[in-house]
Amino acid sequence: MSLIRAEAVRKTYRARRRFGSGATRDTLALENVNIEVRAGEILTIVGPSGCGKSTFLDIVAGLVDHDGGAIYLENKKIDGPGLDRGVVFQGYALIPWKSVLENVAFGLEAQGIPKPQRHDVARRYIDLVGLSKFEDRTPHELSGGMKQRVAIARALAFDPKVLLMDEPFAAVDEQTRERLQFELLRIARETQKTVLFITHGIDEAVLLGDRVAVMTYRPGTIKTIVDVEFSRSEDKRNSSIRSSRAFAETREQVSQYLKSEIDRALEAEQAR
Amino acid sequence: MSSQSTIEEVGVSRVPTDPLGLALPAPSAPRGSSPASEQATLPVWLDPRALARRWAAIVIFLVLWEVAPRTGLIGSSYVAPFSAVALRLATGLLSGELVHHLLASLSRSVSGFLLALGIGLPLGLALGWFNEFERLADPLIQLIRQIPALALLPLFIMLLGVGELSKVVIIFYGAQWAIQLNTVSGVKNVDPLLIKLSRSLRLSRLDLFRKIILPAALPTIFTGLRLSATRAILLIVVVEMMGGKAGIGYVLRNSEYNYDIVTMYAAITLLTLLGLSTNYLLVTLENRFTGWKPENTR
Numbered sequence: 001m002s003l004i005r006a007e008a009v010r011k012t013y014r015a016r017r018r019f020g021s022g023a024t025r026d027t028l029a030l031e032n033v034n035i036e037v038r039a040g041e042i043l044t045i046v047g048p049s050g051c052g053k054s055t056f057l058d059i060v061a062g063l064v065d066h067d068g069g070a071i072y073l074e075n076k077k078i079d080g081p082g083l084d085r086g087v088v089f090q091g092y093a094l095i096p097w098k099s100v101l102e103n104v105a106f107g108l109e110a111q112g113i114p115k116p117q118r119h120d121v122a123r124r125y126i127d128l129v130g131l132s133k134f135e136d137r138t139p140h141e142l143s144g145g146m147k148q149r150v151a152i153a154r155a156l157a158f159d160p161k162v163l164l165m166d167e168p169f170a171a172v173d174e175q176t177r178e179r180l181q182f183e184l185l186r187i188a189r190e191t192q193k194t195v196l197f198i199t200h201g202i203d204e205a206v207l208l209g210d211r212v213a214v215m216t217y218r219p220g221t222i223k224t225i226v227d228v229e230f231s232r233s234e235d236k237r238n239s240s241i242r243s244s245r246a247f248a249e250t251r252e253q254v255s256q257y258l259k260s261e262i263d264r265a266l267e268a269e270q271a272r
Numbered sequence: 273m274s275s276q277s278t279i280e281e282v283g284v285s286r287v288p289t290d291p292l293g294l295a296l297p298a299p300s301a302p303r304g305s306s307p308a309s310e311q312a313t314l315p316v317w318l319d320p321r322a323l324a325r326r327w328a329a330i331v332i333f334l335v336l337w338e339v340a341p342r343t344g345l346i347g348s349s350y351v352a353p354f355s356a357v358a359l360r361l362a363t364g365l366l367s368g369e370l371v372h373h374l375l376a377s378l379s380r381s382v383s384g385f386l387l388a389l390g391i392g393l394p395l396g397l398a399l400g401w402f403n404e405f406e407r408l409a410d411p412l413i414q415l416i417r418q419i420p421a422l423a424l425l426p427l428f429i430m431l432l433g434v435g436e437l438s439k440v441v442i443i444f445y446g447a448q449w450a451i452q453l454n455t456v457s458g459v460k461n462v463d464p465l466l467i468k469l470s471r472s473l474r475l476s477r478l479d480l481f482r483k484i485i486l487p488a489a490l491p492t493i494f495t496g497l498r499l500s501a502t503r504a505i506l507l508i509v510v511v512e513m514m515g516g517k518a519g520i521g522y523v524l525r526n527s528e529y530n531y532d533i534v535t536m537y538a539a540i541t542l543l544t545l546l547g548l549s550t551n552y553l554l555v556t557l558e559n560r561f562t563g564w565k566p567e568n569t570r
Contacts (some may be wrong), residue, residue: 056520060471061472063468063471063472074395079473081472081473081474082474083474085472087469087472089468089469090464092470093465093469095466095469095484096488096564096565097487097488097564097565098564099560104340106473107473109483110473110475110479110483112471138564141565158473217493
């Protein structure tokens, strides 16, 4: 059953028209993006940088307008942001003057839920991401990995139908990233949340995804979707999965699809 | 579940730095920090080396101030030695004479400052928040801003008389710019990611303003307050020197007329102390309200 359905989504970035200059070059960021996110799955979207994958996530989040097609969440057309979607940003977006507890409770605070209730709920999710001992800390006292856990707890706390994650682990170091990836798998299992996860890392896409969607470089569109066969296997609970043959094969498959797109992205970069 | 938390989370806490040693309430040490950070060290203000570093230049300056006029290195008719000035200051304060003048100056600058706060802050918030309002008002504001406060003094005296009102208004006028401009930039420079977050959480515009914009702008607003307070003290001296029968500016001018060098230096020292304590007070307030910001103070 599909939870989110994107139909022929298009996004054009208008070049700023300057008075007197005739020609304007608009950038077609997304063209004819069709994709379904199934209820309960983790769908990862992988693509070269600049392919518009983050733009697509922002559109699903309702934070950016699109100029063609439509996106449906449970058959209801998405029109602006909503608490049925929890967004996790790459830059954490933690509120620096609020404690971990208050940060996690912030989505509930915005809905006007009284303090005792929202703190109860927030504590449950802080526990879920393993930060119970740190609920009184402020963000600048936390490491990057901890900050992103707080952001995940905040996005889960108002119980959205789907978690939208925009390269959430890109800013942390290698070891922390690996920990967070397995944490996310555990959390998704425990909460049975649907996750739409944007990344530029092939390993990350294959490790986390039940399915991996590969995006083309500009205009971004879905090139193909690769099923990850081992995605719900027991092996996925520890890092040995990375050295398995199934992992290597899927990785290679995604990598093949992605290669030509990365080449195109590099060419475009050099041409500029 | 929480047993999974771990290595990565240890020992990353930072405490706000405090170059002047002015900050008071040290943020409580985060719990569960690494053993290394628990090693007993003296508080900074007791560490003799830090103390020496902080006070060395000042002590040398005071010694020079004392010795130079007494040894004839500088003409004693231009510079009164430190001890004489300190004595004059102490007797002046104890007899209540300088206190009287101090209070006169304080009440003027505090009124002017509060007026500046009461008008500059809301104006700055409105300018920063309502883009259309700013576009309309900005050209006029930029124009008016170029008029030096003191150039308006004769005008204000003509309009408002030589009494308290013209003095307070000129201080208000001169002091409100720093508050207004810093408030505008504080409101405009809120981390766009926090605004994006707020939108994704469907925060109302009012809540966005109250819960995100205002607290995020607070450190910048405080910078404005401190600049503004400094400006208020500067202006009060000039304004009082130009007329009036009380205030430290008046003492300054009067002692100059009477060639009372010692009192003149005492007045200057008093102004310095006033500026220092004002800044101290504001830094303390700032730390109380914006202690979350790792790189503030001063």
